[in-house]
Amino acid sequence: MNFDLTEEQQMIKKMIRAFAVEEVAPGAIDRDRTKVFPVEVFKKLSEMGLMGLPFSEKYSGGGADTTSFAIVTEELSRACASTGITYSAHISLGGAPIHLFGTEEQKEKYLTPICTGESFGAFGLTESNAGSDAGGTQTTAVEDGDDFIINGSKVFITNASYAKNLALTAITGVNNGEKEISAIIVPTDAEGFTIIDNYEKMGLNASNTTELILDNVRVPKENLLGVRGNGFKQFLVTLDGGRIGIGAMAVGIAQAAYDRALQYSKERKQFGKSLSQFQITQFKLADMALKIELARNMVYKAAWLKDQGRPFSKEAAMCKLYASEIAMENASEAIQIHGGYGYMKEYEVERYMRDAKLLEIGEGTSEVQRMVIARLIGCG
Structure with missing residues (x-):
């Protein structure tokens, strides 16, 4: 090894x-x-x-x-x-x-x-009634000759304002009462395609988060991505890889919070000693370092399995779940170590907490990750 x-x-x-x-x-x-x-x-x-x-x-x-x-x-x-x-x-x-x-x-x-880099990558999955329950998709793509006509909306879509094309999920039919969900590549400058960028977010403020409105958007059938009706399966595979990215993001935030807290603890004096000389601070920092090491190893393992062509869904869910939760924990501890200054924006640690929170929600909430892991270890 x-x-x-x-x-x-x-x-x-x-x-x-x-x-x-x-x-x-x-x-x-x-x-x-x-x-x-x-x-x-x-x-x-x-x-x-x-x-x-x-x-x-x-x-x-x-x-x-x-x-x-x-x-x-x-x-x-x-x-x-x-x-x-x-x-x-x-x-x-x-x-x-x-x-x-x-x-x-x-x-x-x-x-x-x-x-x-001529175009940013984006993916249209989430809808107002289809978050964790992505099967609740309501956007439709109806056949019309050699085209699909797409109607519906998507929410919380990253990068869409800077994407020339994006893949999105839509209902292309109903089979035995079950929605046939497919993925279709859609040009963002197509007639009837509107991108709205006006969300007021808690964090990640410099990222682009948008709503998509599709009003009779016409695209050729050749824009179907993969096998028709396999859109649901395709986005599950896509999300597995995306969870490695979220895990890596979380490790980065957790590391930043730890770095700031360690530096501050060495500089800040209380009762004649630096904060880093107090055992309670040492224990906090030791726990933060431990969690980062574990989370990073989990991310790397999931990435390695993916590259080996081996099953990695469980490991991707685990690394995303654990890393996102320790990012929040480390951010919270960094604020605590900074005391009142941690609550001030100029010290940056409060930003880490605001940014980290999304990672417990996006690409499958922590609760969904636990459901995925439970299924993959044979529960239920």
């Missing part, structure tokens, strides 16, 4: 950490306040060849593995979680479904611009 990163992974980690420190972190506080999307950051990531990191070089990707994707996501999130979630969704929700289920023509047409 070898826990060493490969030379390529070490190189990527060194490169992205330097980039995150120099280019991403300095503007994180301002972006959180102004809610400005980090366009310039992603232009530079495109120039570095990281926007298609785990996809084939045939489509202008980097040909790297899932662990490398997790490393980049963690380091970006450590500096700015809004940047981290944008990157993670771009790869795991935007690019992955086309990579996994698209035809050769679809990959060349839709995956290549995602890999080059």
Whole structure:
């Protein structure tokens, strides 16, 4: 058993950490306040060849593995979680479904611009009545000659304002009383397609979160992604990979919170000693470090299994569940160690808590992860 990163992974980690420190972190506080999307950051990531990191070089990707994707996501999130979630969704929700289920023509047409950074990746799944119960999808795609006519809406969709095309789920028929849900690639500039970006969020303020309205949007049948009626299965596979991204994000936030708390505890004096000299603070920091180590190993294991072509659904759910919950715990402890200053925005730790909370909700809530794990270990 070898826990060493490969030379390529070490190189990527060194490169992205330097980039995150120099280019991403300095503007994180301002972006959180102004809610400005980090366009310039992603232009530079495109120039570095990281926007298609785990996809084939045939489509202008980097040909790297899932662990490398997790490393980049963690380091970006450590500096700015809004940047981290944008990157993670771009790869795991935007690019992955086309990579996994698209035809050769679809990959060349839709995956290549995602890999080059010309378009951001996005995925239209969640609806107002279809969150954890994604089977509650109400968006429809009705056949009309050689086209589908799509009507419906999607909510909480990441990156859509910056995507030229996105895959979304819709009901393409009903078989024996069961909805036939399919995935269809839709151009965001199609007539009748409206993107609304006006959510007031608790955190991740510099990320793009939108509502999609589809009013008689016409797309050719050739835009069907994968097998008709397999949309439900396809998005479950997609979410498995996405949970590795969420886990990596959570590790990045947890690490950032720990770093800030450790630094502050050494600088802050109380009763003639630094906070780090008090055993109660030492125990808090030890627990934070322990949780980060466990969460990161879980993320790497899930990523490794995925790259080996082995089942990884259970491990993806576990890493997402555990990492997201310890990110919240570490953020809370970091605030506590900072005392009153932790409640002030200039010290940043309160942002970690606001950003981390979404990770216990998005791509399957903590409760759903426990349901998934229970099913996969043979319960019920």
